[in-house]
Structure formats: C-alpha cells, structure tokens
Amino acid sequence: MTAPSSLYIGLMSGTSLDGVDGVLADFADVAHSGAIRTIAAGFVPFDFDLRADLMALQCSGANEIEREAIAANRIAHVYSACVAQLLPAASGPVRAIAAHGQTVRHRPELGFTRQTINPALLAELTGIDVVADFRSRDVAAGGQGAPLVPAYHAAQFGQPGQTRVVVNIGGIGNISVLHADGRVTGFDTGPGNVLMDGWIARHQGQQYDADGAWAATGKPDPALLAAMLGEPYFALAAPKSTGRDLFHLDWLDAMLARCTALPAADVQASLMQLTAVSIARAIGTEARQVDAVYVCGGGTYNGALMRALQAEMKGSAIVASTATLGVAPNRVEALAFAWLAYRFHHRQAGNLPAVTGAKGSRILGALYPA
Numbered sequence: 001m002t003a004p005s006s007l008y009i010g011l012m013s014g015t016s017l018d019g020v021d022g023v024l025a026d027f028a029d030v031a032h033s034g035a036i037r038t039i040a041a042g043f044v045p046f047d048f049d050l051r052a053d054l055m056a057l058q059c060s061g062a063n064e065i066e067r068e069a070i071a072a073n074r075i076a077h078v079y080s081a082c083v084a085q086l087l088p089a090a091s092g093p094v095r096a097i098a099a100h101g102q103t104v105r106h107r108p109e110l111g112f113t114r115q116t117i118n119p120a121l122l123a124e125l126t127g128i129d130v131v132a133d134f135r136s137r138d139v140a141a142g143g144q145g146a147p148l149v150p151a152y153h154a155a156q157f158g159q160p161g162q163t164r165v166v167v168n169i170g171g172i173g174n175i176s177v178l179h180a181d182g183r184v185t186g187f188d189t190g191p192g193n194v195l196m197d198g199w200i201a202r203h204q205g206q207q208y209d210a211d212g213a214w215a216a217t218g219k220p221d222p223a224l225l226a227a228m229l230g231e232p233y234f235a236l237a238a239p240k241s242t243g244r245d246l247f248h249l250d251w252l253d254a255m256l257a258r259c260t261a262l263p264a265a266d267v268q269a270s271l272m273q274l275t276a277v278s279i280a281r282a283i284g285t286e287a288r289q290v291d292a293v294y295v296c297g298g299g300t301y302n303g304a305l306m307r308a309l310q311a312e313m314k315g316s317a318i319v320a321s322t323a324t325l326g327v328a329p330n331r332v333e334a335l336a337f338a339w340l341a342y343r344f345h346h347r348q349a350g351n352l353p354a355v356t357g358a359k360g361s362r363i364l365g366a367l368y369p370a
Ligand SMILES: Nc1ncnc2c1ncn2[C@@H]1O[C@H](COP(=O)(O)OP(=O)(O)OP(=O)(O)O)[C@@H](O)[C@H]1O
Pocket: 013, 014, 015, 016, 017, 018, 168, 169, 170, 171, 172, 173, 192, 193, 194, 197, 207, 208, 209, 210, 211, 212, 296, 297, 298, 299, 301, 302, 303, 333
C-alpha cells in the first residue's frame, strides 16, 4: 500500500475581506525535523459584489440565512479558483484542502463562531478532501475559538531559551508569545488594519493605505488615541478574541464624536498609532523581556506602521518580519491552516487551551471527503 500524500493546501480569507490566500505545502519532513516546505502560493481577490455581501453579513439584517448560504457557495468557488492556481505545482495528489472560510460572526460568549464556506461544494469542485470548521470544537470546549495560530507559530518559530513574539497584523491583530521556558500565550490585540482600511475607503475610496503613506502625512491626536485606548476590550484579561463584531466604523465614529473635529489624515495617523500601541502594550502584559518580535500579515507591508511598532517597543526588541525566519508574511496564516489539517489527519490537537481558554486540547476541523 502506498503512503498517503504529504501535500496539503491551506486556504485563508481573513477579516480584511480582501480575498483568499493559499499555499501548497509538503509535510513529508514535519514529523522528523519540523520542516514544512512551501511549494507554491496563490491569491484570489473577492470581487466587489462578494466583498460587499460579506461586509453586509458582518451584522444582522434581513434574510440572513439565505444570504449567508449563497455567499458560502460563492466563497467555495473563489477557494476553488485558488486551488486551481496551486495544483500545477503539485507533484502528486493533495491529501486535503484546509478551508478556513470567512468569519461573518464571532460570538464565543454565545457559544458560536461562524466561518462561512460550503465545504461540500469545495470538495465537489476540486475532487479533494476538505477539512473545514476549525474553530467550533474549541468554542464547544469553552474556548474562544481564536486565535488558533499560536500553536503553529510555536511549532515553526519557537526557539528554546529565547522569548519571541509573533505578531499577525491582518484586519485584526493577534500575538503569540513564545516564552523562553516553552510556554505559549497569546490573544487578539484589537484592530490591525481594519479601521485604517475602513477610514481610507470612506475618504479616498482606496482599499488600504499603501505603505501607510496617508497616515504618515497626519499627526496622531492624543485625545482621540486616549479615547480609543479606553475601549474596555484592551483592558480585558486573556483569553480573549475579537473581530469586526466590535471594531468597525460605527465604533470609530462614536470615538470621534467625543473629540474636536480633526483632519482625516490625523484620524488615519491615530488609527495607525492605536494598532502599534495596543500591540506593544499587549506584548508588555505577557513578557517583561522580549528577544525579538516577528511580524506577519498584510500590516507587515505598511512601512510607517512597522516604524511605529518599533518605536513603541522602545528599542527593547528588534522588530522584523517572519521572512527572516523563512516564511513570507502573507503566507503564515494559510500555512497555519494547512498545518491544522495535517494535525487533524494525525489525530493531534490543534488548539492551545492556555491561549483559547478551552477546557482541554481538541482535534480541530471536520472532514468533507472528496
Ligand atoms: N502594501 C501595503 N501597505 C499597507 N498595508 C497593506 C499593504 N499590503 C497589505 N496591507 C494591509 O494588509 C491587509 C490584508 O492583510 P491580511 O491578508 O493579513 O489580513 P486578513 O488575513 O484578511 O486578516 P486577519 O489576519 O485579521 O484574519 C490589507 O487590508 C491592508 O490593510
């Protein structure tokens, strides 16, 4: 009998709602050396209509069940297009596709989190096993269901004797603190790019602030920054996770209403500062001494934000991208879900109870056979 394939595809569409990132990776050596070989990477953007429909599904509205089901089918088609980008690089059959889906609601306090996708349709379209719904089991065990990437960060980027922090700056920010003694802690820090994206879309019709160029023309406003940092989420003890459910433009508008009118560029600069300060403070609550901070996610490509974060770390730790450790910043999350699908097949736990607050370690995901 031939051994099962060690090739996995990981697909992740995050809170930025920009599209789906995909990787094809080989896990043949992971059990021996921990090494995961990335073979190919892809990206398929969401079209304007799908993005608008997904944005609308972030809050309650009429006929939600039908709208969500239709969006789930459309996402399966976008995911399938991303698989098609990756398959030409595969040397053999792919064992499984890890399909995260699109978070449209995250309410662990109510016992659910919803990642929209139709995994059955994706299995039908690709003829490949699909592993999906990675978060529900952790929530069922009393956890937040997020963040899940700290376990992967620890496996890939941990270095005994060093305290390393991995920061993902996507729509939402999250940290994984890989302590020198082997402990792993982590949580969502709050907004990453989501508010900056929303503000520039409103004022300049752009999807994001390339390199933070617009933010760099403004000045952070101390009163607005203080009002935003007063948001109770920032003071909550971990385990904690958040999303667009809390951090959206209505939240920002409520903060602005408490301040004197500001130039739009100063608001953008304040939002960038909020991301940098909230991440640096979060790191400070977890570790007194940090050797290095490695950043991944789209925020890594925002030079002004990276400089602001380095300044907030007060020079106590170098801030570099995960590319320094061999993984491109825009591939980390998709790889993490491919890794979770690998763990699913090997009946290994995917969550870290110390991070999510679950009652125990759990195997994450559900299988939709080809
Ligand atoms: N060149 C760039 N300059 C500034 N910002 C950028 C650049 N490239 C990407 N970004 C930011 O990164 C975001 C996308 O990041 P990413 O794909 O990591 O988010 P996500 O995976 O959707 O979110 P999450 O990790 O919260 O689920 C964009 O919306 C944008 O704000």
